[in-house]
Amino acid sequence: MATEEDASPPETCDGPGAGPEYEMSDRARRIVEEQGRSLREEGMLPSKVFNDDGIFEAELRQIFGRHWVFVGHESEIPEPGDYAQRRIGRDPFIFVRGEDGEVRVLFDSCSHHGSKLCRAEQGNTSHFRCPYHGWTFKNTGDLAGVPLKHQAFKGLDPEEWGLHEAPRVTNYKGMVFACLREDAPDFEEYLGDFAWYLDIQLEIGKGGMEVVGEPKRWIADSDWKSGADNFAADSYHTGVTHRSALDVGFGAEEISGTAGQETHRHVTHVDAGSTSLRLLHPDDEIYYGYPNEFVDTSSLSEDQRRMAAACGAETGTIFPNLSFIHVAATDDPDDDLAGYLAFRQWQPLEAGKMQAWSWILAPADASDEYKQRAHDVGMATFAGPSGNFEQDDMAVWDGVSEAAGSVYAERHEFKLNYQMGRPGMSEAEIDEDWYGPGLGWDDNLEEGTLRTFHGNWNKAMSGEEVGMSYPEDHI
Amino acid sequence: MSKQEPEDATAGRSDVELQHEVEQFYYREAELLDDRDLEAWLDLLTEDVEYAMPTRLIREKAAERSPFSETSFNYHEDRSTLESRVDRFGSEFAWSDDPPARTRHYVTNVRVGDPDGEELPVKSNLLLFWAQRENDDTLVSCERHDRLRRVDGDLKVARREVRLDHNVVPMKNISVFL
Numbered sequence: 001m002a003t004e005e006d007a008s009p010p011e012t013c014d015g016p017g018a019g020p021e022y023e024m025s026d027r028a029r030r031i032v033e034e035q036g037r038s039l040r041e042e043g044m045l046p047s048k049v050f051n052d053d054g055i056f057e058a059e060l061r062q063i064f065g066r067h068w069v070f071v072g073h074e075s076e077i078p079e080p081g082d083y084a085q086r087r088i089g090r091d092p093f094i095f096v097r098g099e100d101g102e103v104r105v106l107f108d109s110c111s112h113h114g115s116k117l118c119r120a121e122q123g124n125t126s127h128f129r130c131p132y133h134g135w136t137f138k139n140t141g142d143l144a145g146v147p148l149k150h151q152a153f154k155g156l157d158p159e160e161w162g163l164h165e166a167p168r169v170t171n172y173k174g175m176v177f178a179c180l181r182e183d184a185p186d187f188e189e190y191l192g193d194f195a196w197y198l199d200i201q202l203e204i205g206k207g208g209m210e211v212v213g214e215p216k217r218w219i220a221d222s223d224w225k226s227g228a229d230n231f232a233a234d235s236y237h238t239g240v241t242h243r244s245a246l247d248v249g250f251g252a253e254e255i256s257g258t259a260g261q262e263t264h265r266h267v268t269h270v271d272a273g274s275t276s277l278r279l280l281h282p283d284d285e286i287y288y289g290y291p292n293e294f295v296d297t298s299s300l301s302e303d304q305r306r307m308a309a310a311c312g313a314e315t316g317t318i319f320p321n322l323s324f325i326h327v328a329a330t331d332d333p334d335d336d337l338a339g340y341l342a343f344r345q346w347q348p349l350e351a352g353k354m355q356a357w358s359w360i361l362a363p364a365d366a367s368d369e370y371k372q373r374a375h376d377v378g379m380a381t382f383a384g385p386s387g388n389f390e391q392d393d394m395a396v397w398d399g400v401s402e403a404a405g406s407v408y409a410e411r412h413e414f415k416l417n418y419q420m421g422r423p424g425m426s427e428a429e430i431d432e433d434w435y436g437p438g439l440g441w442d443d444n445l446e447e448g449t450l451r452t453f454h455g456n457w458n459k460a461m462s463g464e465e466v467g468m469s470y471p472e473d474h475i
Numbered sequence: 476m477s478k479q480e481p482e483d484a485t486a487g488r489s490d491v492e493l494q495h496e497v498e499q500f501y502y503r504e505a506e507l508l509d510d511r512d513l514e515a516w517l518d519l520l521t522e523d524v525e526y527a528m529p530t531r532l533i534r535e536k537a538a539e540r541s542p543f544s545e546t547s548f549n550y551h552e553d554r555s556t557l558e559s560r561v562d563r564f565g566s567e568f569a570w571s572d573d574p575p576a577r578t579r580h581y582v583t584n585v586r587v588g589d590p591d592g593e594e595l596p597v598k599s600n601l602l603l604f605w606a607q608r609e610n611d612d613t614l615v616s617c618e619r620h621d622r623l624r625r626v627d628g629d630l631k632v633a634r635r636e637v638r639l640d641h642n643v644v645p646m647k648n649i650s651v652f653l
């Protein structure tokens with residue numbers, strides 16, 4: 001398994017991370033500065049950020065080229081030789097388990113003339129053979145064969161021409177992340193205190209959590225940030241956007257419905273993340289809807305266990321584009337609620353356009369029957385394009401990017417209201433008794449969660465290290 | 476609901492008559508879907524219908540595995556979950572269905588197989604035009620693998636697998652049946 005320590009750069013002609021520094025255009029820089037100022041001083045967001053070519057170009061480099069991005073879950077490639085095509089930003093990588101059992105993230109471009117090596121979405125192979133001139137690479141990335149080498153490439157040292165690897169790769173409790181910046185902080189440092197929340201998601205299931213089925217993928221004319229911001233989390237929209245799904249009974253009102261109930265919590269300023277918690281009473285032992293026999297809290301602290309026991313639904317975003325929802329819901333209003341965890345990645349395609357990826361996970365030691373139900377409940381609710389909740393999110397976000405791309409929005413510096421939870425706006429107050437890390441709020445009618453995401457965006461775009469904390473980054 | 480007695484799926488028709496009947500059945504179904512008369516569409520399905528749309532994957536020839544997932548789906552429905560989905564579309568808050576999508580189901584290449592017990596295996600190709608707002612129109616192409624049954628003399632869908640030609644769903648949401 002690749003770890004932080006052994007993910008050393010491959011022996012190639014020109015080590016990764018050696019490229020020139022990126023210079024953002026003055027125009028993009030002005031938008032970033034205005035975003036930071038208006039977010040901090042007014043709780044507003046220039047709508048331009050949701051659809052602008054200059055901003056998008058800068059995001060690919062400043063955000064996706066410099067920060068930890070989710071690549072896949074190790075349970076997707078359990079056997080040596082298993083591989084899957086993945087993207088870091090828009091860049092093509094191969095997520096592969098080598099014959100030595102190690103997970104690697106290889107740049108999908110032949111070291112000869114650059115053809116893509118991975119032509120299928122998923123599969124198992126001992127070698128990747130380039131379809132152009134036939135160079136062959138082991139599933140570890142090593143160059144294994146060069147056709148007509150003795151006539152054509154006598155002096156070539158195969159050791160120097162293996163596939164490039166992402167410069168930094170880490171396996172965090174089964175979740176594999178990669179970073180294209182050599183000198184980035186370690187993943188644990190980057191994630192910071194949000195580990196407390198992420199660990200609950202990954203450890204609550206008996207035997208850990210495992211991916212059920214291949215990820216679902218679909219496209220939308222929405223900016224990648226609309227998804228990240230919504231899951232970061234926007235608790236205000238659920239009772240409106242998702243009213244029809246609630247009315248029919250695909251989820252419980254107290255878990256997925258109207259915001260502002262006494263037990264709801266928002267947690268902001270948790271370094272790389274923020275989260276929304278639909279808590280019930282801890283004595284309910286709801287554990288996101290899992291049957292008790294599939295729950296294992298032995299690795300959790302007392303406070304983590306207390307939170308999980310009360311949690312009916314949780315959503316969150318880890319900067320930049322990985323979100324999750326962990327929820328008790330149902331595919332059939334006549335059936336019981338069942339829990340599942342879904343990770344969502346918002347892949348940038350172009351300004352105002354994204355491709356969504358969704359992975360559904362269930363406790364690894366759950367029965368096959370439960371795993372399929374968890375999948376079906378996920379599919380039918382929040383975890384895919386046909387979800388009875390999900391359908392309506394995508395139906396509203398594309399309106400944001402369309403208007404954001406307008407000349408009017410640019411010329412009139414059209415700004416969006418992100419003020420909920422700022423002084424004088426809502427009744428939500430800082431919860432002094434909040435027992436988890438970050439800044440806890442005593443209800444979820446506040447948007448500090450979203451501002452946390454956009455605050456991290458500002459830091460990343462400004463070339464600073466990501467990580468929001470209170471009171472330093474009060475917004 | 477009275478128990479549905481097994482009936483001869485061909486009803487003694489000749490191949491040509493059966494081909495005609497099956498095609499007319501699909502045209503009628505397409506019309507109901509395009510008119511968004513989903514309650515009437517549900518009547519074309521058996522009580523024990525299975526309706527699935529597996530995730531499609533791009534795999535190598537050598538993989539010798541189906542490109543259709545056995546565990547990941549965008550539809551994995553029975554009658555009850557389908558009815559609940561239709562109920563939701565009836566709500567005034569179902570944004571994905573309001574304004575109603577403009578759809579056109581083009582059904583072609585209908586291949587009626589040999590009867591298998593009381594069921595008739597039929598494959599068909601489907602091209603769907605879909606648009607909800609301005610500039611979001613898209614085409615979706617798939618093959619449908621159906622098992623048809625005859626109930627009280629009428630054909631009904633007992634099982635359908637919608638086999639998309641897309642690995643990435645080219646729509647912002649799937650709020651239609653195919």
Ligand code: FES
Nearest residue numbers: 110112113130133
């Ligand atoms: S580009 Fe791969 S072998 Fe030439």
Ligand SMILES: [Fe+2]
Nearest residue numbers: 237238241393
């Ligand atoms: Fe939503």
